[in-house]
Amino acid sequence: MSTTLLQLVSELASGAIRVIDLTQTLSPDFPQIALPPEMGQCWPFRIEEISHYDERGPAWYWNNFSCGEHTGTHFDAPAHWVSGRDLPNNTTDTIPVGDLIGPACVIDCSAQAAADADYLLDVATIERWEAVHGRIPPRAWLLMRTDWSKRTDPVAYQNYDETGQHTPGPNAEAVRFLIDERQVIGFGSESIGTDAGQAHYQRPPYPCHYYMHGSGRYGLQCLSNLDLLPPTGAVLICPPLKIRKGSGSPLRVLALVGA
């Protein structure tokens, strides 16, 4: 065993390295993405009891659950978007597993998101962050902290009005910058999409999905506890379920944080 790994497990055991859960609980109460009703819909999380120490199974308790690939805290593979449809290794079963553990940079946009639900992260804000915390290293996750996960009321979390959803996200230039200039491995958000709620009206529509997946990068959404992460130095562990030709999957996202 390498001394690095030995040191890792010993620091995990001692608590010198903490493990932080960035995952929302899968439950029917957590809202799912909603498309116009004539379109196909992602299933919300649902659970049906098989038995509960009863006549259906006297000594055991278990459930069947159902959900979509994009329900709850979930991973977006490049094949999720039309721009990534023809890339190699673009689905949950074929993406390189080495991509699923990597460093995370956390940009705190919570103040901006509190002031403006439609807030769009721009390049200037990223550069200001870099001036303080250093350049985003290649192959890092860029996590946009908005504290949106603290909106435990689904109405506030979804934040719909008659013009649709109002949640923060990145603008198109910021996405291109992160891909072209910083080679990020993916983009993570606390709201229900990596794109803003009104991203349908951006150019291109849904720029984070369009460019990230078109460049073979990944998405994480419905993250929580980003406020517990340092701006740099955390390591993300985020393997999706190995669904054949999967476009994504619900997953447990963990962050390792040093002392």
Add this chain to the structure above:
Amino acid sequence: MTSPLTRPRRKNPVLRTRLPNLPPGGRSRVALGLTAAAALGRFELQCCRDCGKVQYPPSEACQVCLSERLQWREQSGAGELLAVTELAHSNDLFFRERLPWRLGMVRLDCAVTVVAHLHGDCAAAGARVRVEAVLDRSGQGVLIAMPDKETAHMADDPQLREFTCDPKYRKVLVTDGRTAVGQAIVHSLIRAGADLIWVGQSEPWKQFPGIEALRTLPQVSLVPLDLSDSEAVSELCAEIGGRVDIVINNAELHRPFGIAARAGIEAARAEMDINYFGLLRLAQGLGPALRARGADGQSSAVAWVNLLSIYALSNYPPHGTFSASKAAALSLAQCLRAEMRPAGVRVINVFPGPIDDEWNQTVLPPKVSAAALATAITRALQQGIEDVFPGDVAQEWLARWRDNPKALERELAG
């Protein structure tokens, strides 16, 4: 004169809740003709095709000419009350608990004499009355003589109320308040004097017009309810099950596709999940509580209404998967009816033609308006009708279906 119904006092919680007893439910197959008509709110008697004689009680052959060519035909019910008798004693458990009970002998204008239950406002012998066929708590057709002219508080007659499911002073669950139909049902129930209306709201973050306005109505309590979520259904049923007197399951999902017009099964599965499994979830959650309260005083548990569709009877191919889900729901509703019967809780199935909503936008009129549908539901409760076909399309399809279901199937195939 009928005394107007008053809001029931709160019940004494130390006394045992009475268990439901039912009136005698056995009928010969031929006598079920009366039940079949009463289920639709019609009074029909057998009529001989050979000699024209109208007869009662129903039998296999004409009482006059012995012809077997008998046909059930709608009757006006007009007649004269010949004699009145008051039952002071009965060994039948149902009537024993409801004594005294008035019966009358009525000579119908069609020259048939019948024995009927008697509305309290029917005056002494000699009065003109109107005989109606109604369903009793056993779900069997019986006759009741009503005063021939409207009287004050007529619906509040205690004997009549044994046959109806009047929402007055009752507590109702309407499972979906997001639609125009759901909101119209709520308003109709309020006009009918319902005491408390729980209104289900799924996906509360979606801004549906009108639902927030319900919140301002003093009778209304918005509750989270998504029929696709077993946990949420059980939770709500546990919370309010002991108080619900009437369930109106109007939640439905409708996507206008046949088989070829939509790839995959997701839209069809979503329809089944609400229209069929939703009913099953709700019935498992609320059925036991309603059954336990079938005789719980003036505001007992009394009815369960399912919003089905005329497409449940015969598939309408342009809306083929929706039709299939409603056919499944109809079948399950028949099971529910059988399971609720021992408690005397009536299951009312409503089969509207196309509703005037966004999912029937491209369907030509006539379409059933939300208000007309709501009125039909309330009236069915007030009159105790079991199968309701609101709107011209539903009425016409019903007639065609009763006449020849195969012909209707072929006609709908285009």
